[in-house]
Amino acid sequence: MxxxxxxxxxxxxxxxxxxxxxxxxxxxxxxxxxxxxxxxxxxxxxxxxxxxxxxxxxxxxxxxxxxxxxxxxxxxxxxxxxxxxxxxxxxxxxxxxxxxxxxxMSLTPLYFEGRRERNRVEAFDLISDPALVQSMIDERRQHCRSELLIVQPGGPRPAEVLPAARESAQEMLERGVRLRTLYQHTARSDLPTRSYVRDVTAAGAEVRTADEVIDRIFIYDREIAFLPERVDCQDQVPGAAVVREPTLVSFLCNVFEYLWDGATPFEPETARTPTTDSGVKHSILRLMSKGYKDEMVARRLGMSVRTCRRHIAEITEELEATSRFQAGFNVAMSGMLDVRDHELI
Missing domain, CATH: 1.10.10 (Arc Repressor Mutant, subunit A)
Known part of the structure; x- marks a missing residue:
């Protein structure tokens, strides 16, 4: 018992x-x-x-x-x-x-304002609480005066966040804020993302895509930038480094402009986009030639591992190769990677 x-x-x-x-x-x-x-x-x-x-x-x-x-x-x-x-x-x-x-938490704005006035040399604050980061981003969005620059890696946006993002973007555009966003090419194939881009570009936003971009960035009025916090576990939701130092913010703006100049306008109604076979496969080949594994290639290009492996299988078949190594050798011998991206798109 x-x-x-x-x-x-x-x-x-x-x-x-x-x-x-x-x-x-x-x-x-x-x-x-x-x-x-x-x-x-x-x-x-x-x-x-x-x-x-x-x-x-x-x-x-x-x-x-x-x-x-x-x-x-x-x-x-x-x-x-x-x-x-x-x-x-x-x-x-x-x-x-x-x-x-x-x-x-009601003292948060007072804290940061006081720190900024007391010590202009301080370059940034590291905020590990995602909820606090979101609160600060919301507050900055409401007070943004002239321009918001965004880099959104990872391919398509999650469908559940798009309604709020659409409302936020349209509210800022109505206030006269210039809104520019960079996505990866793989975002073009996602219907909810295309619908979102169609709505915000019609309201005046500018959206472009590239095969690869850097980490997520938000830059408000060229005065303050939010960068993702470095985390050791991929499942951990990162906080953000809040950058205010003018030289660093200016540098980040220059990085954005460099990426923007090399990106392709996202026109949702265009039938053929840089995510068609030639452009995607060229990007995959370039990363494979550097020794990246399937998971890293997929992450860099903002696509699922399954989709990435499907493209790799097609590339291997087209090159009449029996392995990744032989495919890489055939690519190197053919000089395919010497062709500029815009010639493949």
């Missing part, structure tokens, strides 16, 4: 003997020691222990008017009686934590 013990939560656990004794008490309408001992073949000490466990779990309670008689109550009543106080304490703690967090 199992024995009851206290769990990590501090509440007793219901063992098999006590559960059986509870079932007998429900049938009898009371906790009758003699009857329960006889029906379950329990020793007197085992019956007393079962009573103690059930009373501790509030499953047995004194009969009104006769406290010497213990009667069973429903599990829902026992649970409410047993954990009600703990639940109230948890709710109070949660409310207190929320209140403290809200009060402290």
């Amino acid at each position: 199992g024995r009851s013990k206290d769990s990590a939560s501090g509440f007793a656990e219901l063992d098999d003997v006590s559960a059986s004794a509870y079932g007998q008490a429900v049938r009898l309408g009371m906790f009758d020691h003699a009857a329960i001992s006889e029906n379950l073949a329990l020793s007197p000490s085992e019956t007393v222990r079962a009573e103690r466990v059930l009373r501790h779990l509030r499953l047995l309670q004194p009969m009104p008017g006769d406290p010497s008689v213990l009667v069973p109550v429903g599990p829902d009543v026992a649970a409410a009686d047993l954990v009600g106080a703990a639940e109230r304490q948890i709710r109070d703690l949660q409310n207190a934590v929320t209140d403290v967090r809200t009060r402290l």
Whole structure:
């Protein structure tokens, strides 16, 4: 037979003997020691222990008017009686934590404004809390005056974020903010992303794509930039480095302009785009020639590993190669990588 013990939560656990004794008490309408001992073949000490466990779990309670008689109550009543106080304490703690967090977070703008005024030499702040980063981005978007530059790697945008992104972009464009965004070529094949680009470009935004881009960047009014925090685990949601130092921000703007000049306008209605076979395969060949594995090639080009491997299989077949090594050798001998990207698109 199992024995009851206290769990990590501090509440007793219901063992098999006590559960059986509870079932007998429900049938009898009371906790009758003699009857329960006889029906379950329990020793007197085992019956007393079962009573103690059930009373501790509030499953047995004194009969009104006769406290010497213990009667069973429903599990829902026992649970409410047993954990009600703990639940109230948890709710109070949660409310207190929320209140403290809200009060402290309200000081965030004051903190950064004070730091900027106190020490102009400070180049950036590293914010590891993604929620705080999003809050700061939202605040910057609302106060953006003239220009927002965005680099969005990784291919298509997640469909669930596009409605909010569309509303945000249109609101900024209506205020006269110039909005320029860089995606990767693979974003062109995604219907939700194409629909989003169609709407925002119609409202005045400018969107271009390239086969490869750098990490995600947001630059507001050429004064402040958000860069992704470096994380050790790919599953970890990164925070951001918030850059304010004018020289660094200017450098990032120059990097954006360099990428922008070499990118291709994203015209959603255009039938043929740089994601057609020749352009994609040329990019894959170039990365394969550098020794990148399938996963890294896919990540660099913003496509799934499955799609990347399908392209690699087609390339291998077209080159009449039986392996990646032979495909790379055939490419090197043919001089295919010497052809400029725009000639392949």
